[in-house]
Amino acid sequence: MSKVNHNRKHWPRWAWSLGLLAAGAGGARAFLLRGCWHTKMGWPIREGDHSYQVCLGCGIKRLFDDEKFRGYGPHGYDVKELIARERAMRMRQRRKTA
C-alpha cells in the first residue's frame, strides 16, 4: 500500500527567494509603492537634537547632518523610529572605538 503525501505545506524555493529580494530592497519597494526616488527633499526640519528632511514627492523622511549639510541613514516614514535607530547605531560605534 503506497501512500503519497500530497499535502505539501512548504512554499517552493523560488517563492522564498522572491520574498527575500522584496524585503531586502527597501528603497525599491518605496519606489514601487509611491513611484518616487526621493530626489526632491525639502529643507531640513529640527526635531529635538536631530534634523530631518521630508521628500516633497512622497513624504518619506530622512535624517539630516547639519555640519556636513547632507542627508544620511535610511529613509523612513516615522522620524522617531529613524532617530531611535540612529542612536542605537551611534552607541554601537562608540562601544567599538572605546
Ligand SMILES: [Zn+2]
Ligand atoms: Zn520620495
